């Protein structure tokens with residue numbers, strides 16, 4: 232199947248740099264709605280049998296313009312939600328952000344027992360995300376899935392057999408960025424495309440936002456800079 236994993240549009244938490252991973256989570260900013268509105272034109276005539284979103288409000292809002300343009304229902308699925316920040320929920324300080332990013336890096340390196348304090352393990356994350364994707368693959372040859380920055384980066388970089396996981400997991404994935412994979416749960420997945428910027432173009436990127444799951448390397452660089460002071 233062809234799987235389009237699209238990160239949701241910008242939220243106030245993405246602007247503030249807060250680890251917002253609980254339900255129902257934030258809605259979209261005005262820019263987030265504009266990013267979502269740009270998606271249908273950019274996807275053009277790309278085949279889509281289904282449109283899926285996580286249980287968090289921001290992915291469903293992001294999927295709405297595409298659903299309207301294609302006449303598709305948004306199927307809300309458990310398992311596609313953001314990686315839990317545990318005890319760091321809604322925190323934006325450097326240690327919290329570092330621990331959250333570091334966790335995904337460790338999972339990509341195979342340390343699946345690790346979790347942030349109070350959060351889920353890598354094993355639990357992959358179990359639920361794999362299960363959701365397997366359900367989608369059962370009934371769709373081509374699907375768009377609107378999910379989250381850390382979840383998409385970690386899952387795509389680890390499940391794609393043609394990339395080095397620990398490098399790919401650190402790539403940028405801005406709001407409404409997209410990873411395209413082809414394959415299936417049995418034969419495996421190939422990464423076809425990693426579109427870092429918003430699908431609607433660089434002019435829909437907010438250069439001043441503290442988007443911690445969109446830019447893991449930049450967030451870590453800021454942390455390193457802070458710790459030298």
Ligand SMILES: O=C(O)[C@H](O)COP(=O)(O)O
Pocket residue numbers: 238242244245248249250251252313378379380381442443444445
């Ligand atoms: O940590 C964040 O940046 C978010 O609050 C969680 O990731 P998301 O914005 O991609 O859902």
